[in-house]
Amino acid sequence: MNILLTGATGTLGSRVLYALFEERFNTITTIYLPVRKKTTVHPEKRIQNVLLSEFAPQFIKDNSAAIFNKIIVIDADNFLNPASFLGNTTKIDFFIHAAGFVNLSTLPSAKTEIFKENLQFTKDIFFAFHKHISKFIYISTAFASGNVGGRIENDFSTLKAAEYRNHYEASKHASELFLIKACKEKNLPIQILRPSVLGGNIWEKPTYFISKYMVFYLFAKFFKSAPTDHSVRITTTETTGLNIIPTDYAAQVIAKVISRDIEQLNIVHRKETNMMKGIAQILNTVGFTNFSFTTDEINATTGYKSELEAYYYETIGVHLHPYMTSKPNEWDTELLESILPIPEYTLEEYLAETVAFAVKHNFRNQKW
Template sequence: MKIILTGATGTLGSRILFSLLEQKFDQIDSVYLPVRGKAATHPETRIRNMLSSQNIPEFIQNNRSAIAHKIKVIDAKNILEPTSYLQDENIDYFIHSAGYVNLSTDPAAKKEVFKENFEFTKDIFKAYSNRINKFVYISTAFSFGDIGGIVKNDYVDNDTGNYRNHYEAAKHASEKYLLEKSKTENLPVQILRPSVLGGNIEEAPNFFISKYMVFYLFAKFFYNNKSKDGIRIATDSATGLNIIPTDYAANVIVKVLETNIQQLNIVHAEETNMMKGIVQVLDAVGFSNFSFTDEQITTATGFASKLEEFYYETIGVHLHPYLNSKPSEWDTTLLESILPMPKYNLEDYLMQTVSFAKAANFRNQKW
């Protein structure tokens, strides 16, 4: 089995790589990893640093030498030139996990978000469609926008237009493009949609995640706050956030790789209630001077404090649409048949993941 995996140094991409090697080690001949150089760090060095970390599964740690022979690092600058490193080889699975996560709602950001997500995905598919047996696209469970209600796995044709940001819209556009190309080129395409990623639930180290984003940024904001000001947090009592452990999401992705499942949401059956979750997050970082409101707070309405103004002019801009989303119910019947969700308390898990991040001072892994 020969695989190309983009985004291997990312939060989910790295876990997909580990799960591939754990679950399909004997089947895998080669895993090609297109990786960007970072500052003065060469792509191969980034992968070597990742495999040398103590925050990786025991199987990977114990088989580093054998794994190194299966991994082939490619400078990402050559990703659109497959012949430069594949020669005449064909690939079984192209797993496109790389993405440009930008939750900005600023109209000026749209062009860049679509270029890095939609246009880049199109370019990759065109470059590899005659060299692969299957294209696997890692999207987001929120690509449908803010529609609420019961959410099933097949919603790629839903055109609500009610996207919370350009990132969701770009991911949805990519899904539609790929499924249309799957029909016209007779090439299997698989759309897999994890929800918000949280720390590991089963694999050591528990609650570890390599990059702190989304609700972690909310926690970090208040953890770093030195002001004694109070703040009103705008959210709705019915709103929830769907959070999925990264190790669970990666294991599901690898398990469905060889199936004919075309679309799958990798989500928790229940959403974490936003108000209860915020209480847990802020308790974990030691911030208590807050209250909830269902009013929309803007410059026009005025701010109750400097801290409140700073929040709504920075991360609040990006997080507000999620803190006030319509409640959703997720159909996880198919997902549970593939890999049952571990049983755990949603609010306790949220506090433990944030506490883990706090202990790490919210520092991302240097891979």
């Protein structure tokens, strides 16, 4: 079995790499990994850093040499020339496109770059590789549905014009629609997998670890260093929730499902974490208690109560606000749980523990 995985140094991609070897070590012949050179760190060294990380699963640590022998690292500059590393006969059984440009900006000026990095790059990949692969697996996001509210099924292909919260969601959904159409035209199997917001490990050791702190972690980091004598009103609603899924669970689902005949699958928790309860847990964990909730919109026109409140709404609040006021959703997880049952834990306690782990490690991202 030959696999190509993009994004192997990313938050989800690195865990997918681990999970593929944990799940399929004996059947994997080669995993091809396109990797960018990072300053003075060569692509091969970046992958070695992933495999030899202190946070890697024990199976990876125990078998790192044998695993590395099954890996071919491709310089990202040569990635769109598959014949240069595949030759004319090698076939990729599973092409897993897990790389993505996560940018939650709502600024019109950001749209071009976000669509270029997500939609156009996906198109470039497809046209370069479709003759060399047997199945295309695209890692999208559960939020590609936009702010629809209500019950969300696995099929996003028939969604009408969505109320996207940002260009990132729009670009990922556009990529999905392109791939469904293009793969059908080329008679190529397509699989779209959509994790929700990623949280720390729930099974793998160390528990609650994640390689990069984003989304709700940015909220925690912001208030961890905030002056406690400044009050902040946080706009949200009593019904808004955020769907969070442990990264190791999402990765294990991906490793299992790629060989299944499933075209679309949301990798989500069956329940959303209530935004008010979740934020209270985060802020209490980082030691910030001078906050209150409101349903009112807060901006420069309405006025701010403190310098910290102004700074919040002018920085991360701009990107997080659409999620803080989203419509409540109910997620269909019947198919997902037939593949791998969702782990049982208390949502608010899990959120507090993931933030506590991040605080303990100073929100330090892994430099792979």
